[in-house]
Amino acid sequence: MIFCKNNLDGRAISNLVRGLEHNSTLISFDLSYNRIKTAGTRDIASALKHNQTLETLNLSQNKIGIAGAISLAIVLKHNTTLTKLDIKSNSCGDEGEQLVTDALQRTTTLTALSIEQSYINDDQMNHLANALMLNK
Numbered sequence: 001m002i003f004c005k006n007n008l009d010g011r012a013i014s015n016l017v018r019g020l021e022h023n024s025t026l027i028s029f030d031l032s033y034n035r036i037k038t039a040g041t042r043d044i045a046s047a048l049k050h051n052q053t054l055e056t057l058n059l060s061q062n063k064i065g066i067a068g069a070i071s072l073a074i075v076l077k078h079n080t081t082l083t084k085l086d087i088k089s090n091s092c093g094d095e096g097e098q099l100v101t102d103a104l105q106r107t108t109t110l111t112a113l114s115i116e117q118s119y120i121n122d123d124q125m126n127h128l129a130n131a132l133m134l135n136k
Contacts, residue, residue, distance in 0.1 A: 004032040004058070010039035020047040020054070028056040032086065041068030045075045048082070058086040060114065069096025076103035076110065083109055088116035097124055104131040 003016070013036050020026065036044070041064040048054065064072070069092040076082070087100070097115065101124065104110065115128075 001026055001028065002030040003034070004030050006034055008034040008036065008040075010035075010037055010043070013040035014043045017043050017047040020044075021050040023051060024053055026051075027053055029054060030056075030058040031062065032058045032060040034062055036062040036064060036068075038065050038067040038071075040064075042071045045071035048075045048079055051079075052081055055081055056084040057082060059090065060086045060088045062090055064090045064092060064096075066093045066096040068092070069100055073099035073103040076100065077106045079107070080109055082107075084112040085110060086114040088114045094121065094124065098127065101128045101131045104128070 008016070008031070013031065013034070020029070031044070034040075036059065041059065041062070044057075044059070048057075059072075062068075064087065068090070069087070072085075072087065073096075076085075090096075092100070100115075104113070
């Protein structure tokens with residue numbers, strides 16, 4: 001399902017993802033280039049706690065911020081189906097990137113992660129490299 005570049009905000013996303021919780025057929029969801037921000041990301045993360053089929057999620061260019069990254073990190077630790085996650089250009093900050101990296105150490109299904117234009121520092125890059133080595 002592709003909803004990119006629709007100027008969707010958190011409220012619209014909240015309504016849209018209600019059905020995602022128990023959907024058993026959707027495997028790809030592209031919400032890139034919207035205005036999801038923190039609230040929308042929380043709703044997506046909540047839906048992903050229960051979804052057992054989604055494999056690809058694109059949230060690039062949505063200003064999810066640190067709180068949104070926290071929500072995603074929590075889900076990544078427990079979700080067993082997500083294989084591709086795109087969170088590039090989201091203003092997650094150092095703390096948000098750190099939390100997502102920590103979550104990578106606990107997930108075994110994620111095989112592709114896009115964090116382009118996240119401006120991570122050398123320490124975070126080393127931490128990410130270590131997390132990826134543990135992600136098997």
